Amino acid sequence: MKLSMNYREIEGKSAGFWILLGGLALVIALAGGATLYMEHEGHYVTGMNNQIVWGMPHVFAIFLIVAASGALNVASIGTVFGKPIYKPLGRLSGLLAIALLLGGLIVLVLDLGHPDRLIVAMTYYNFKSIFAWNIILYNGFLAVTVVYLWMMMERRMNRYYRPAGFVAFLWRLILTTGTGSIFGFLVARQAYDAAIMAPMFVIMSFSYGLAVFILVLMASYNWTRRPLGDAVLFRLKNLLGVYIAAVLYFVLVFNLTNLYATEHHGIERFILLDGGIYTALFWIVQIGLGSLLPLAMIYHPTLGKSRPAIATAAALVIIGAFAQLYVILIGGQAYPLEIFPGYEVSSAFFDGQVNSYSPSIWEITLGVGGIALALMIVTVAVRVLRFLPESLEDAAVDPHAKSA
Amino acid sequence: MTQCSPISRVLALLLLLLPLVATADSDQGGEKEALPFSDLTFPEPARHYSAEQKCVQPVEEMRKNHMKYILHQRDETVHRGIRTRRYALEECVNCHTAKDDEGEYVPINAPDQFCYSCHSYASVKIDCFQCHATKPVRPSTLNTPESNAANSTEKLSNDIRQLLASEGQAQ
Amino acid sequence: MSESSKLADAARRNFLAKAGVAAGAAAVAPGVFLSTSPAQARPADEPVSSAKRWGILVDTTKCASDCSACVSACENENGWGSSEPNSSAEQKAHWIRSVTIKNKATGFAKTLPMMCQHCETPPCVDVCPTGASFRRADGIVLVDKHICIGCRYCMMACPYKARSFVHEDLHDQKPWAPRGKGTVESCTLCDHRVDKGEIPACVEACSADNHNALIFGDLYDENSEISKALKAKDSVELRADLGLNTGVRYRGI
Numbered sequence: 001m002k003l004s005m006n007y008r009e010i011e012g013k014s015a016g017f018w019i020l021l022g023g024l025a026l027v028i029a030l031a032g033g034a035t036l037y038m039e040h041e042g043h044y045v046t047g048m049n050n051q052i053v054w055g056m057p058h059v060f061a062i063f064l065i066v067a068a069s070g071a072l073n074v075a076s077i078g079t080v081f082g083k084p085i086y087k088p089l090g091r092l093s094g095l096l097a098i099a100l101l102l103g104g105l106i107v108l109v110l111d112l113g114h115p116d117r118l119i120v121a122m123t124y125y126n127f128k129s130i131f132a133w134n135i136i137l138y139n140g141f142l143a144v145t146v147v148y149l150w151m152m153m154e155r156r157m158n159r160y161y162r163p164a165g166f167v168a169f170l171w172r173l174i175l176t177t178g179t180g181s182i183f184g185f186l187v188a189r190q191a192y193d194a195a196i197m198a199p200m201f202v203i204m205s206f207s208y209g210l211a212v213f214i215l216v217l218m219a220s221y222n223w224t225r226r227p228l229g230d231a232v233l234f235r236l237k238n239l240l241g242v243y244i245a246a247v248l249y250f251v252l253v254f255n256l257t258n259l260y261a262t263e264h265h266g267i268e269r270f271i272l273l274d275g276g277i278y279t280a281l282f283w284i285v286q287i288g289l290g291s292l293l294p295l296a297m298i299y300h301p302t303l304g305k306s307r308p309a310i311a312t313a314a315a316l317v318i319i320g321a322f323a324q325l326y327v328i329l330i331g332g333q334a335y336p337l338e339i340f341p342g343y344e345v346s347s348a349f350f351d352g353q354v355n356s357y358s359p360s361i362w363e364i365t366l367g368v369g370g371i372a373l374a375l376m377i378v379t380v381a382v383r384v385l386r387f388l389p390e391s392l393e394d395a396a397v398d399p400h401a402k403s404a
Numbered sequence: 405m406t407q408c409s410p411i412s413r414v415l416a417l418l419l420l421l422l423p424l425v426a427t428a429d430s431d432q433g434g435e436k437e438a439l440p441f442s443d444l445t446f447p448e449p450a451r452h453y454s455a456e457q458k459c460v461q462p463v464e465e466m467r468k469n470h471m472k473y474i475l476h477q478r479d480e481t482v483h484r485g486i487r488t489r490r491y492a493l494e495e496c497v498n499c500h501t502a503k504d505d506e507g508e509y510v511p512i513n514a515p516d517q518f519c520y521s522c523h524s525y526a527s528v529k530i531d532c533f534q535c536h537a538t539k540p541v542r543p544s545t546l547n548t549p550e551s552n553a554a555n556s557t558e559k560l561s562n563d564i565r566q567l568l569a570s571e572g573q574a575q
Numbered sequence: 576m577s578e579s580s581k582l583a584d585a586a587r588r589n590f591l592a593k594a595g596v597a598a599g600a601a602a603v604a605p606g607v608f609l610s611t612s613p614a615q616a617r618p619a620d621e622p623v624s625s626a627k628r629w630g631i632l633v634d635t636t637k638c639a640s641d642c643s644a645c646v647s648a649c650e651n652e653n654g655w656g657s658s659e660p661n662s663s664a665e666q667k668a669h670w671i672r673s674v675t676i677k678n679k680a681t682g683f684a685k686t687l688p689m690m691c692q693h694c695e696t697p698p699c700v701d702v703c704p705t706g707a708s709f710r711r712a713d714g715i716v717l718v719d720k721h722i723c724i725g726c727r728y729c730m731m732a733c734p735y736k737a738r739s740f741v742h743e744d745l746h747d748q749k750p751w752a753p754r755g756k757g758t759v760e761s762c763t764l765c766d767h768r769v770d771k772g773e774i775p776a777c778v779e780a781c782s783a784d785n786h787n788a789l790i791f792g793d794l795y796d797e798n799s800e801i802s803k804a805l806k807a808k809d810s811v812e813l814r815a816d817l818g819l820n821t822g823v824r825y826r827g828i
Binding site: 126189 | 663674676677759817
């Protein structure tokens with residue numbers, strides 16, 4: 001028999017709820033102030049420069065955008081792959097996807113040299129630019145996901161729910177392919193220019209998005225004292241383990257390919273051996289803390305069943321994600337361009353030197369503001385609309401589940 | 405990203421229309437107190453396009469459509485390398501900047517100068533002078549009828565044909 | 576006489592004056608034609624054409640290691656270099672720079688100027704989302720700062736680090752070289768000079784110093800000085816592996 005799932009708004013009357021909202025609003029306000037300051041003064045107040053042209057805002061924005069597409073994955077598994085246990089999670093999955101994407105896009109836009117020319121970005125298109133394609137893909141993703149949510153949440157539209165889910169699933173794959181291709185299509189730089197960037201970003205999105213989803217799910221059920229059964233949670237954390245391993249596999253193949261070609265030994269040496277902060281971030285944070293440790297925790301016979309441990313593993317994946325994006329983005333730019341192979345190069349414009357980057361408080365605040373905005377959207381949305389099932393206990397999601 | 409309620413939109417629209425209503429009043433030359441726009445004084449242009457024509461187009465036309473001429477010239481110059489001077493922003497600056505008491509040029513985007521006095525009144529932000537020079541640097545080439553002719557584009561002669569045609573209709 | 580017919584009269588006079596286009600062109604041209612100029616002055620109202628492709632040959636064997644005449648000339652001509660008091664050294668714009676290269680195996684060192692290479696298929700143009708980065712019909716790669724949103728993707732894409740982002744408010748720009756905060760810029764090949772038949776400021780300065788390391792001209796004209804020089808002796812394009820067919824070429828590296 002089919003159980004009907006009851007969705008209900010959260011109560012949103014507790015002090016905790018208002019403290020959360022207030023805290024997020026404060027962070028958003030601070031980020032707004034930082035943005036006004038940066039835009040008024042110009043980018044000289046940031047740590048970004050003509051050598052490191054993309055900085056912290058882009059790390060945050062790309063994390064949020066990649067995680068957005070990954071967050072929708074949970075809904076896709078329910079709809080496209082027909083796994084009933086994921087279906088009750090579909091609404092939150094879609095909501096999180098929209099919220100994270102909006103958070104990421106706003107950071108990206110506010111870091112532009114001319115955010116006031118957003119209308120130009122929307123009206124002048126160079127269709128050979130993957131960036132221009134991404135503008136369409138991002139806006140389309142919002143539209144497709146809104147429709148998908150509507151089909152899910154409006155009973156009369158339920159019959160269109162599967163096709164909408166298929167479209168959303170395809171769209172998100174294309175979207176993350178586009179995001180990865182921002183780097184994959186850069187022929188100039190040693191660190192990029194690789195077709196594997198696109199599928200690697202797709203896999204990264206699975207992992208980042210699911211980690212965020214697990215944390216948000218656990219927090220919202222914990223804080224609203226709604227039951228969250230082991231069946232759902234363990235399924236999700238096991239899936240996260242698979243994704244972490246998949247990301248590791250792509251990182252391994254990417255670096256092995258580079259290590260084979262002498263041409264790329266310079267950049268590999270820089271990232272893996274003597275790149276200072278980038279080497280440390282790669283090995284200690286991305287690989288150690290962000291991949292191997294959470295993998296071990298997730299599959300550990302006892303830790304893997306502890307909720308604090310699962311939450312910690314998800315948080316570690318997110319920390320590792322930031323390290324990974326920092327190494328790809330900033331590390332890739334810090335390594336000098338190879339204009340004269342076989343020569344030592346020097347100039348007043350820092351040719352041939354490893355470029356340094358120290359992010360300012362302004363650009364970090366802007367990035368954190370994007371995260372706060374995403375969480376704010378989720379918090380308000382679950383308060384006013386029926387996104388969260390009243391119960392996700394084992395009996396509710398799957399009558400045949402063995403009790404843990 | 406800003407969301408406006410219908411009410412605030414209507415209010416904003418009314419606010420926008422207010423100055424129009426106000427200027428319409430003052431045009432009728434009533435006894436009313438002078439309104440901000442009628443107080444607006446901007447520096448006299450340093451030179452005129454010709455004795456008969458004060459600007460590169462009739463003044464009324466420029467008041468209404470100066471941005472169209474500048475925008476057209478901008479794309480022609482940047483993308484196609486057309487360097488005619490008649491509608492070049494630099495020539496606007498050459499004529500319309502004023503000198504202060506010490507004889508130094510005042511930037512044309514200073515609050516009380518030609519562009520900004522009007523634009524701040526109309527609350528229309530202009531983006532030109534983040535990049536473009538705000539003071540004359542080299543002499544104008546729009547002084548003589550010969551150079552004026554050389555500086556006109558095909559577009560200009562079309563304009564003139566239209567003008568002549570409209571004159572023909574008028575007669 | 577009514578106001579409108581007065582205006583029409585003025586217009587008619589202009590129209591008649593335009594009939595004497597030759598005389599008009601002569602009036603705008605004095606001082607513009609240089610006897611040694613490789614570029615013929617194009618009438619001001621004529622668009623650039625793809626029948627030409629401008630380029631520079633850099634003969635690094637003639638480039639003196641302690642000379643920066645081309646860099647200073649570009650700064651003076653286009654107004655960059657000392658216009659950004661708040662920006663750090665890493666943040667300041669560089670349209671052209673003097674680069675010293677030393678062969679790792681042999682120790683042989685030399686100096687050469689680096690600027691936008693004016694590629695035939697420029698990566699910066701490919702990636703620009705709004706089309707602000709574009710290649711003019713005559714091969715000059717430019718930024719239309721009116722539609723540049725300041726995303727800096729072109730700077731990520733340029734293999735030559737030729738582009739700079741303006742990090743602060745600027746004042747007292749040159750009328751012929753508009754540049755401003757929040758937009759990307761690079762060598763324009765002195766399009767404002769080329770358009771009136773002159774040669775770029777860097778090339779002029781190099782000749783004035785008697786180094787003659789820079790030759791400017793039309794790559795499509797086989798009788799131009801640059802085409803002859805390219806045909807006579809070897810030259811390379813930087814990052815030839817990328818197949819960008821640059822308009823700036825180097826001899827002696």
